[in-house]
Amino acid sequence: MRTTIISLSAIVSLLSLPCAGEDSNSWPQFRGPTSDGRAVGGDLPLKWSEQENIRWKTRIHDCGHSSPVVWRDQVWVTTATEDGKHLFAVCCDRATGRIIHDVEVFEVGKPENINSLNTYATPTPVIEEGRIYVHFGTYGTACLDTGSGKKLWERADLHCTHIQGPASSPILFDNLLILDFAGGDVQFLTALEKTTGKTVWMKNRSEDLSKLGSPLLRKGHCTPILIEVAGHPQMISPASHAAYAYDPATGDELWKVLHEGDSVVSRPLFGHGLVFFGTGFSHEEIQAVRPGGHGDVTLTQVAWKITEGVPRKTSPVLMGDCLYLLRDDGALTCVDATTGNVKWQQRIAGQFAASPVTSADRIYCFDQRGKTTVLTAGSNNPPLAVNQLDEGCFASPAAVDGSLFLRGKNHLYRIGN
Helix, strand or coil: CEEECCCCCCCCCEEECCCCCCCCCCECCCCCCCCCCECECCCCCCCCECCECEEEEEECCCECCCCCEEECCEEEEEEECCCCCEEEEEEEECCCCCEEEEEEEEECCCCCCCCCCCCCCCCCCEEECCEEEEECHHHCEEEEECCCCCEEEEECCCCCCCCCCCCCCCEEECCEEEEEEECCCCEEEEEEECCCCCEEEEEECCCCCCCCCCHHHCCCCCCCEEEEECCEEEEEEEECCEEEEECCCCCCEEEEEECCCECCCCCCEEECCEEEEECCECCCCEEEECCCCCEECCCCCEEEEECCCCCCCCCCEEECCEEEEECCCCEEEEEECCCCCEEEEEECCCCECCCCEEECCEEEEEECCCEEEEEECCCCCCCCEEEECCCCCCCCCEEECCEEEEECCCEEEEECC
């Protein structure tokens, strides 16, 4: 089912903003340098197995769903004990997989209970030259020196009740580290000065969610993106019952679109002058919004909506004029990004939590039992390849320099020809 809302407003010319300190051969944040899952620095391999095209395989202790981040010769992940009392950052050598740093960042006295599918180390770090910023939601945020592994600063005083565990990842903008706290009790964003950890701004969400009966309907797990509108930066941040745009330098709200969903997980996308975001659970939709206007723009800036094939966990990918939606149960839907019309659908066997990665004309889909299905973009032909590993994938992989850095249940893999 599709609804189109017509507006006389012209589509604003936009460009994606790079992650601060972006390097062409890095994967510095969740979903990569352009925040949309596009591989950088070379095409990915088509086929692999436990015996083929595995450059290295390194055991990572305990558990976590955070994605790997890559900077120059280092690959970092976070991990945590199953009970959430010990939170770590682990660094591997990019060439060999050898563990260089294994740092206990926080010790937690009484962690909250979490969803059985989540971990206490699900937010993905963000990295730049010389520094990595690790985030564990209400349990703390810290900056580490990437050379020594030494903790440079920490904050353990920013809190919300996640209910089902933390998941939203931090982002960098200029000199700011921006964090999203979307709990069942409070919902706010804050920006920390990245060299000291001091608070620069803090803003509560403008929608009053106290009217919602259950705290489960107020929480969220989404990671914002940065775009540019008419020469000015905007931070797009979907949340429960509304998606917002902010000035990332000040935290001032620019506009918002109301919706009926909650517990948003998937990261939004930008392309063709439109912001694409999912509304999460309860009322699953993908909406395409023109990122202009001021205040509540629900009736003026929504270009189209779709309820068909909407994922709850995975983030969409965009290739050309095709928006690809991978539902948790393996239904893949190709949507015309400019109109919202469904082009085709096909079924991929498996259950999915990790977001797809794109490379050249291929889409890589990673299921929870270790299978990766490789498809040709633009068609609903049979898969090019189906690759099986011993471990399933909940974390979205990194893709740099012709290699996949894929985190399984117990190991970190580098996959490459």
